[in-house]
Amino acid sequence: MAQLLSYVRLTLPEIEALDRERTIFLMAVSPIEVHGPHLPLGTDIFVSEELLRRYSAALQEEYPDYNLIELPPLYLGADALPVKGSLSVPAPLVKKVLLSYVKGLAAQGFRYLFLADNHGGPRHQLGLESASRLAWRRYRFHLVNPFNHEFRLMVQHDPEFLKKSGLGPGRCGDDADAHAGTNETSLMLQADPDQVRENWRTVPPSLPPAPQKAVLFLGRVLSIFSRTLGKDLEHLAYTLSWVGDPRMKSYMGAPTLAGAEAGEAMLQARTAIAMGFFRRALAGEEIRIAPLLWGLRFLQLLPE
Numbered sequence: 351m352a353q354l355l356s357y358v359r360l361t362l363p364e365i366e367a368l369d370r371e372r373t374i375f376l377m378a379v380s381p382i383e384v385h386g387p388h389l390p391l392g393t394d395i396f397v398s399e400e401l402l403r404r405y406s407a408a409l410q411e412e413y414p415d416y417n418l419i420e421l422p423p424l425y426l427g428a429d430a431l432p433v434k435g436s437l438s439v440p441a442p443l444v445k446k447v448l449l450s451y452v453k454g455l456a457a458q459g460f461r462y463l464f465l466a467d468n469h470g471g472p473r474h475q476l477g478l479e480s481a482s483r484l485a486w487r488r489y490r491f492h493l494v495n496p497f498n499h500e501f502r503l504m505v506q507h508d509p510e511f512l513k514k515s516g517l518g519p520g521r522c523g524d525d526a527d528a529h530a531g532t533n534e535t536s537l538m539l540q541a542d543p544d545q546v547r548e549n550w551r552t553v554p555p556s557l558p559p560a561p562q563k564a565v566l567f568l569g570r571v572l573s574i575f576s577r578t579l580g581k582d583l584e585h586l587a588y589t590l591s592w593v594g595d596p597r598m599k600s601y602m603g604a605p606t607l608a609g610a611e612a613g614e615a616m617l618q619a620r621t622a623i624a625m626g627f628f629r630r631a632l633a634g635e636e637i638r639i640a641p642l643l644w645g646l647r648f649l650q651l652l653p654e
Contacts, residue, residue: 381427386530386601400541429471441477475641496624531603540613555604561587
């Protein structure tokens with residue numbers, strides 16, 4: 351049976367004894383970020399840690415002769431909600447930190463680092479995928495973040511994903527439920543209910559403002575040449591309208607509609623998708639995930 355070990359508790363001889371071809375590293379990565387008046391600032395990491403536990407259980411069952419090594423959670427991410435309390439780190443720095451981890455692991459002969467992430471910030475996701483592709487080019491190392499794909503399915507209402515999760519528009523982490531709304535409150539009610547404040551039952555819904563017209567128009571124009579980029583810009587138009595609203599609330603969606611059952615459905619759907627990527631990586635396939643706005647990945651270089 352596969353073992354789940356803590357990297358920081360191992361000694362050097364114990365690390366040196368690990369089979370390089372059959373050792374998988376796991377790490378939770380997300381920023382410290384305000385999540386409304388009812389969820390803690392560490393929400394994204396807490397959800398990611400629950401996902402990591404589920405990844406570990408699934409990997410132990412399917413790959414019992416592999417060693418699983420857990421790295422300490424990395425409270426680091428770009429595009430945290432721009433309100434007092436959030437701690438955001440520029441995407442290029444997030445990318446450099448992850449590549450430094452990869453360089454250190456690759457130098458020891460290891461090949462896999464799977465991430466658990468729960469943050470949909472555009473530059474955050476672009477930075478993580480850029481790090482992933484550089485990790486492969488430089489070291490033939492698999493750095494895989496499934497959430498970059500899962501978030502696209504959530505935002506763009508992928509029919510198969512909605513069917514698997516049992517969740518509909520406005521409750522699946524899409525633009526109308528983008529932050530600390532029904533989806534994230536449900537995730538926390540299942541993953542770490544003791545940290546959900548009792549006022550979640552009375553927090554009024556926060557409705558999305560009209561999308562930013564200039565970006566929406568640009569998306570419609572570019573959709574003539576690239577349907578994917580056009581849809582991505584539609585998402586950006588809603589995001590910019592929300593975070594640019596002077597009356598912006600620190601959450602988007604309806605927390606009062608949340609429930610642990612919905613959180614469990616989302617966790618199961620996301621774990622299943624992640625396992626698909628893990629199987630491909632462990633079979634030696636290069637993993638490329640195009641997050642939202644990948645066609646405009648230069649945006650990650652813009653200052654926050």
